[in-house]
Every structure is written in C-alpha cells, then in structure tokens.
Amino acid sequence: MKKNRYIIGALVLVAGALSGCKPNLDLINPQEVSKSTYYKTASELEASVIPAYQALIGKVQGGYARAFYYNLLAPGDDFNHTFKWEPMYQDTYNTPASDGLIAGSWKDMWNGIFAANTAISAITNFTGEISDDQKNRLLGEAYFLRGLLYMHVVELFGETVPLIDHPTLSNEDYYPTNSKAGEVYALIISDFQKAAELLPVKSVMNADAAHIGRATKGAAQAYLAKAYMYRPILELGQKAEFDKAEVELKKVIDSKEYSLMPYFRDNFDEEHENNAESVFEIQMHNGPGWLGDDMSDSWRWQEIGMYDGTGGAWWNLAPNKKTYNEFENGDPRKYMTLWCDGGAKYTQVDGTVTDYDYWMAHLATNKDLYGTRKYCPDVQVADFDDGINDRLMRYADVLLMYAECLNENGKPEEAKNYINMVRTRANDIVPTEQSQLWYHSSKGTIPDVDGLLAENITINGIKMNSIKNIIEHERYVELCGEYVRYFDLLRWGMADSKWLEPLKEIGWTERAMYYPFPQVELDNNPNLEGNSMNH
Template identity: 75%
Template sequence: MKKLIKTRNILLLTLALSAGCKPNLDLLNPQELSTDTYYLTADQLETTIIPAYQALIGRVQGGYARSLYYELLAPGDDFNHTFKWEPMYQDTYNTPASDGMASGTWKDLWNGVAASNLAIDKITNFTGQIDEQRRNRMLGEAHFLRALHYMHLACLFGETVPLVEKPFSSDADYYPTNSEKGQVFALIVSDFQKAAELLPVRSVLYANAAQKGRATKGAAQAYLAKAYLYRPILESGQKAEFAKAEAELKKVIESNEYRLVDYFKDNFAESTENNAESVFEIQMHNGPGWLGDDISSSWRWQEIGMFDGTGGSWWNLAPNKKTHDEFEPGDPRKYMTLWCENGAKHTQVDGKVTSYPDWMNNLATNKDLYGTRKYCPDVQVADFDNGINDRLLRYADVYLMYAECLNEKGDITGAKFYINEVRKRANNIVPSEQPHLWYQHSRGTIPDVDGLLAKDTTINGVRLNNIKNVIAHERYVEFTGEYLRYFDLLRWGSADPKWLEPLKQLGWTERATYYPFPQAELDNNKNLRGNAMNN
C-alpha cells in the first residue's frame, strides 16, 4: 500500500476551490485521459481512491508529510516553537489569513474531499464488471476518506467550511457557500457509518498484502466514535455523545482484530508499521529523491524531531518542560517519546554518536525545550526525509476513549481496567532498546490506577485524585506528539472550562479555536464567508 499511494500514473483531481482559479470547462483534448474516459474497468476504478489517500500525505506540503503536524501540535500546551522559526503563528493564536502553512493544509484537505467525491461518484455509478465485495470495499474507503478529510477541515477551520458532496460539473460548483450548522458533523457521521457497513475487518482485508494500510471496518468504527467525542469541536455548542461513542468502541474491542503491541516503541518505527495496534496510519514511502520527485515521504524527524544542529536537523517545534514533567518517575515512555536527559543517544549520518549533554552544549537558546524521539530514527538517514508511517489512531486510543465513556456513565471499575491495560504495557521491558537505557533490562515502575490515586499526586497543577484527571494525564503521556492534546482540551473544555485554562494562560481565546479561512480563498469565492478569525 505504501508504494501504491506513491503511484504517479493516477488522475489526481485538484479542487479549484483550493487553487484560486477556475479551469476552463469547455476544453477537452480527446488525446488525453479525463475522469469521463478513464474509469472503464474495475482496475481503473480502483485508482479513484488513491488520490484521497495521497492528499493526507500532501501534494502542496499541507499534509502529514510536511506541515500538518505544525497545524495540529502547535496550538496545544505541550509543544512550543523554537528560535529556529520566528515568527511561527500557529502557537500564538493569531494566525493571519495570509499564512502559507494554513493555506497549504486547506488545499490538500480539499484535494482529499474532491478525490473522495469523485471516487464515490464513479464507484456508485460504475456499470462494468466488478465483484460486489470489491465494489463495497472501495466505496467504503471513499466514504471513510471523505469523512476523515472533513473531520480535519472542521477541527482546523470550523464547522462553516463548505459542504461539497459531489464532483464539480458546472462553473457554479466551484464557488460554494458556507455550510449550515450541523451539516458537516452529520456528513462525517454518515460517511463513517457507511464505511463501517461496507468495509471488511482488518484480518480479511490484510489477507491480501496489497491492501495492508487501507481503511478497515475497525478504523471506521473507531473514527465514528472519535467524531461523537469530538462533536463539541465539529459542531459548536453541542455536547459529546459518550453513549454513541461507547457503542462503536465496544464493537472495535469485541472484534478481536487489534491488541496493544508488547513494546510502546514499536508504534513509531518503520520496521513495525501496520502492526496489531494500528487502527489507521498514513502510509509514507521514502523514494530516491527529496524535492519534487518524492511526494510520499515524511520530513517530521528533520523539522520537529532532533535538537538543532544535530545532523542538520531544523528543530522548529519542540515538546516543552510541561510535557517533560507530565511523565511520572519510572515511566519508560518518557525516553521513547523525548530526546532528553538520561535518554537515548543519536547517531549522525557520519557515524558520530551524540547524547543530551552534547545537544545542550551546542544549543544556544531554548534549553528548556526537548526533542521528539517519536517517529525519529535513532540513526540518521542520509536523506532529509524518511518513510516512517504516521499512526493516526492506535488501539491504545480506543482503550482510553472507551475508559472515558465508561467513566462518564459511572462505570469506574471498567474505566480503570482499560487505563490499566495501557499503563501495564508502558512498564514492559523493551529488549530492542539501546543497552544503556534502564528499561532495556528492568521494568518500569508506574503504578496501576488505584496506586496512582492512592499517591494523590499533583502534576503540572492537576491533582490526580479522580478518574477523569487520570485519563487526561494518561492521554497526555501516551499520545505526546500524536496530535491529540489540543483537541482533547477543546472538547473537555466545552463541558468544564477548567480544561481551557492551560490554553488561556498561553493567550488562547474562543475566537482562536480555529485557523482562519485562507484569504486567497475568500478573495476568489465571494459566496464564502470566513470564520471568527477572519474578522
């Protein structure tokens, strides 16, 4: 699947909505393929889905390959921009509508919506010979991907983004207006529901190695649950739907298609991609080039991984001291997540081995920030980029979301069980780790939930004396750098404003919940109004 996504000879539809200009719809070259003349066989139909996957990686450097991690991580209280990027607006809550990074993200996500719409249309209306199971699987993927792109758009730009549900067929289609309240959330839920009905389970799909990494029934169910929990973000003023989320998460758990892998570290290495814990991940592929030729590789380690100056890394965004301090003593995840004191060493491409004292000696400023070891190879690759997949949804998230739902309805015993499963794995000895790291030969020492509650610990000002606070803490340390913290605080803050305090202390206001619509889009489409950040 990694190489399939990288395929060049596909019809990648670029949405005019994101391009700033309208194509001439009257021109048709009979010598060239078009969406009307190409999709005539089942194999050709298969290629309709690939651009929607590729859009998550990014064609205009707005996806997970290059810049989307800035958009998702920087607004939280867990990462800060460094001296290497001044000014970076994403963590100032004052991003201008002219910002190129937000514009690139907007374009790539709309490319994904357009590609998904084309796929849904072509697969639904296909009259050629095709196996019904194959048709259902492809249609399920298309609905899943449209929902996922819209979930990103609504989380980043708000619920008033346009609602576009079909391919463009007239000039007027290129100038949609804002969606009405609730429409985008309803589409996301409907699409994930359809995907869950149509897609096969993981074991059936992955029986064909070529299908590994594609969306599955479990992925659709887990994302549907996440959409229910994210409803306060996706539809402003609405409450999270815990009971509905619980029902979907229970289906994923009872499917027995997933499990927590033995070693936390295996969720972030290239050699252990698409493992038993992976519910859905971005399929990266590092090809022979690094500019222009290779569009499916990740620049994450270079941009937000290792400290400045180590192997030429850029270190634009970094975990802060609050994140470092959130880890309990004896938690091995700290050293698998961060480049920090007493942690792992890094080997440069020239063979030089460096460690925390070296990094601090060479660092001029921002010595209170850290490196992100997740997705960052311990041994530097010769290329700027690499092919490490970005795991967007892990089974650990299913467990902790389920624990949250159980806690909301008062099932404290059940909630503790699923939190403990995640914490128990965190203590495992990791034999594949660097030999000097203590947890390569000794277990971690973090207690179970009851032990943690008995300690009555306060971390970063939050007293861990109830299950909700324990879940918040556990999500923080388990998913540092995995794009969840900011959105967790937003959704919790809709019900209890105390969760917004960490953001308010950084300058966040309700107006800054979302990024502004790109100004170029508003200039091009007079039917479209911006959100609060555009005013």
C-alpha cells in the same frame, strides 16, 4: 524499500483550492484522461480512491508530510516553536489568513474531498463487471476518506467550511457558500457509518498485501466514535455523544482484530509499520527526491525531531518543560517519546554518537525545550525526509477513548481496566531498546490506576484524584506528539471550562479556536465568508 500503497498505479486528481480550479476556457483535449473516459474497468475503479489517501500526505505538503505536524501540534500546551522559526504563528493564536502552512492544508484536504467525491460517484454509478465485495470495499474506503478529510478540515477551520458532497457539476459548484450549523458533522457521522457497514475487517483487508494500510471496518468504527466524542469541536454548542461512541469502540475491541504491541516504541519505527496495534496509519515512502519529486515522504524527523546543532536538524517545534514534567517517575515512555537527559543517544551520519550533554553544548538557546524522539530514527538518515508511517489511530487510543466513555457513562470501575492495559504495557521491559537505558533490563514503576489514586499526587497542576483526571494525564503521555492534545483540551473545555485554562495561560481565546480561512480562497470566492479569525 517498501512500496507506497497510495501512489502505485494511481490516477492522481488535483482539484486545487475550491474556487481556484475553474478553467478560463472550455477546451476539450481528446487525448486527455477525464471522468468520461476513465473508470470503465474495475482496475480503474481501484485507482479512484488513491488520490484521497494521497491528500492526507499532501501533494503540496499540506498534510502529514509536513504542515500538519505544525498545524495540529503547535496550538496545544505541549509543544512550543523554537528560536529556529521566527515568526511562527501556529502557537501564538494569531495566525494570519496569508499563512502558507494553513493554506497548504486547506488545499490538500479539499483536493482529497474532491477526489473522494469523484470516487463515490464513479463507484456508485459503475455498471461494468465487478464483484459486490470489491465494489463495497472501494465505496467504503471513499466514504471513510471523505469523513476523515472533512474531520480534519473542521478541526482546523470550523464547521462553517463549505459542504461539498458531489463532484463539480456546474459553475455554482466552483463558488460554494458556507455550510449551516450541524451539516458537516452530520456528513462526517454518515460517512463513517456507511464506511463501517461496507468495509471488511483488518484481517480480511490485509489478506491482499496490496491493500495493507487501507481503511478497514475497525478504522471506520474508531473514527465514528472519535467523531461522536469530538462533537463539541465539530458542531459548536453541542455535547459529546459518549453513549454512541462507547458502542462503536466496544465493536472495535470485541472484533479481536487489534492488540497492544509488546513494546511501546514498536509503534514509531519503520520496521513495525501496520502492526497489530495500528488501526489506521499514513503510508509514507522516502523516495529518491524531495521538494516535489517525492510526494510521500515525511519531514518530521528533520523539523521537529532532534535538537538543533545535531545532524543538521531544523528543530522548529519542540516538546516543552510541561510535557517533560507530565511523565511520572519510572515511566519508560518519557525516554521513548523525548530526546532528553537520561534518555537515548543519537548517531549522526558521520558516526558521531551524541547524548544530552552533547546536545546542550551545541544548542544556542531554548535549553528548556526537548527533542521529539517519537517517529525520529536513532541513526540519522542522509536525507531531509524519511519514510516512517504516521500512526493516526492506535489501539491504545481506542482503549483510552473507551475508558473515557465508560467513565462519562457512569462506569468508572470498568474504565480502570482499560487504562490499566495501557499503563501495564508502559512498564514492560524493552529488550529491543538501547542497552544503556534502564528499562532495557528493568521494568517501569508507574502504578496502576488504584495506586495512582492512592498516591494523590499533582502533575502540572492537576490532582490525580479522579478517573477523568487520570485519563487526561494518560492521554497526554501515551499519545504525546500524536496530534490529540489540543483537541482533547478543546472538547473537554466545551463542557468544563477548567480544561481551557492551560490554553488561556498561553494566550488562547475562543476567537482563536480555529485557523482563519486562507485569504486567497476568500478573494477567489465572493460567496464564502471567513470565520472569526478572518475578522
């Protein structure tokens, strides 16, 4: 069983919610580890960044272990909540400030920012023996993690969240105020820039097996580019910086550190984790316990994977008919992404082999929704959770973002090449797949970009008659279930409102762009005002 590189030998720092961590008494325990007694050696410094990684998984299940796949996926037009979870608010655009899922994400992300700030301070001020390479690497990891954690916080709650760039030093730090427009975006950009300067490339980082899965120069450059492209979300009223993003993405491509895996499905199983296509992924580990005993597992397969009525799956959130229809005829990715008709079979713990007919016969309602095969094992695990890593940034995403930048910067012909790289891989035979699936022995039949333009077909109301529309389509199918769809529509919609129409059709309003600040945080902190969803 693999080790989780985020928790071995770590000093776990738990900050709690921003204002909820203030002690009532000033007591000193001489036996308690603190910042003044720790971080005295290079090995202790190594542990300083681990809690920030762990926060992305979520000690209180507010990260990718559980809450994030609801908070990030449900607001899009591609997933719906099922009859199994009523009420669920994330896809209704009416989430209350008392909701536990958003409160968990708020707490875990701020725990991570607290840890990253502590690490940056400890590493910067360290005076013990340490090599420049090690110190730069650790500082780069800390800056990367703070930038990534802040990016998540702003995606969920908007740019008026507090700006906290140092460890807690005074009573005032327990009760921060709202940030001003543009401040958090500037911090995110600065953090990714610093990380890109300090971090080694993937091959150097991975030369030490203990560091596989940690942030690298390529990850920092890719996320810096993503932040530039996400600027309309991260700093309202501002345009995406496609020119700057193009430069950073070109660096990632030119580094030759990454390549597409031969088979699309290799990106979503436990056997091929941290592969050549992985730019950054969450290191999951399915240990012996659950509900607190194991902080590094994922409940994704159980909660949004297989259909209800099969292997005890909960099936709370599911791809909808629109997502099913987005895949072109002859695209093998449909069957590697969805549990659906004509697709793969699923084996339960008791040995029962199930198929689409079985699922429909055992499904009570919502028969117009589908299962999420991506990240779901084909053979049921005898547990609520599993240890499949969540790939947050793949090289395929880098190629599609680069194509988008090229197109936005007036180079559509160049953009085609990078879209075609992703589409060509999609057509490849997948001999490692289930033998009854047609693409196990036959190639897919989706055309290249020019062929798709020539077809001039309409998919879910969007004509495939421009490079921009094809990029929208390709990101939908290639990255389905990978947490980008809602945010793609938002960032495009800030420049051209037509991209907001799919969201408006299902009840979205500009007021509901972000989730409300958790009410418990507003109750605890008189200096903090909520966003539009709190009013």
